[in-house]
Amino acid sequence: MEIEKTLFDAHRTRFAAIDRLLPEAAPPPVVGERVDAATASGVQVTGVVQRQLHGPDDVPLLWSAADVRQLFPFIGSTGTEGMDVLLRAWRTWMDAESPGEDSSCVVNWPSRDAEAIRAFLDHGLVPMSALAVRTGHHRDAAPEVPGTGVTIRRARPDDFEDVLAMAVSTHDYIGQVATRRRANAAQLLAPALERALDKDSPLLWLAERDGEIAAFAHAAWIASTPGSAEAELLPHGRWGYVNNVVTVPGLRGNGVGRSLMSVVHNELSAGGAEGTYLYYNPTNPLSSVFWHRQGYRPLWTSWEVHPASALR
Structure with missing residues (x-):
């Protein structure tokens, strides 16, 4: 038009x-x-x-x-x-x-x-x-050393049920402060998680504390190239997309998510990312604080x- x-x-x-x-x-x-x-x-x-x-x-x-x-x-x-x-x-x-x-x-x-x-x-x-985007000096920061009792690893196929349960719980929480809560959230979330875990080196990381899963982060590679839909939103280049990050409710505020994202950011940077981006809800009292502290700032608002x- x-x-x-x-x-x-x-x-x-x-x-x-x-x-x-x-x-x-x-x-x-x-x-x-x-x-x-x-x-x-x-x-x-x-x-x-x-x-x-x-x-x-x-x-x-x-x-x-x-x-x-x-x-x-x-x-x-x-x-x-x-x-x-x-x-x-x-x-x-x-x-x-x-x-x-x-x-x-x-x-x-x-x-x-x-x-x-x-x-x-x-x-x-x-x-x-x-x-929101994260670029510049944040991209080159050294990974943070996880706290005592915290280990971070790539997820495996047998982690699927735990990861899905955490993803659904976060969707339900967001349903209170932003988007609508959907009764079939598990069915809508499951395919993308299954595809991610089906890869030899999935872009899905888990943080464990004292042997129990405490958080996960799911990412992807996105190319902003001339004429692509991504190019309408992001500068051209190879970007790391942070799709979903969840910390179990009882461990929020203890640095587990921060340690997890330090590893994720470092690996995406090592893979050639121009920067990383994600979507968050400004009305969410948790994510709106967490992501700004991680060096993200809004580029587009819906x-x-x-x-x-x-x-x-």
Whole structure:
């Protein structure tokens, strides 16, 4: 879907000025419905709305509503006013929709754009998820020595049940503070863990304390290459993706997770990672503190409102 060249050029310039780590702004999606608005001075802004539907057995239900309407805004240099009038137009556009309870309106936007944040808050959107990156001097830090009684190793196929149980417990916890809790979380989580453990050297590590499993970390390799979906979010290069990290509740705050991630970061760096990235929930009182202390900082934030009809 085409938009005016002058608007897109201003959009691209704004992204470059907001955050040096942002990749070049992506063009508008080819598929979607267009929403238009104008500022008080007559400057035109626009957006493209895409709808995504997830069935009961689709993995995205672990972090997403079943019925998602995502807005891709193009506001150029208009700041808070431009985002505000575009969100107002989107609210009017939503009047013709009939979203159910398990639905959401979503905008994924650079985390450092304070002017846009004002508009998001005014329209009832909250920061539900953040893509955070860890680069620079953190990448070269020496691995931390595990505490007394703590050992770290690669996971094995026979660890599957323990790892799955921890992953489900974390999903249930996040269901209180961010995404919805899904009754079939175990069935949705199991395939990825099974695939990870089926490798000769899985990117899945366990921390044991006094012989008992205390935490696990699941990672993957991601390549951000020209034209790829990853290139719309990350600078080009080979990245380590931290998919899931869990510490058993009774041992949180004792440094087990920190020691585990020190080993994971060191191994990913040794494997040639430009840096590492992950998604965390800003509303999660545990992860929002832990990951910042590990050297991560938000690059993109997903602003959401649930259900979609609650958009103001």
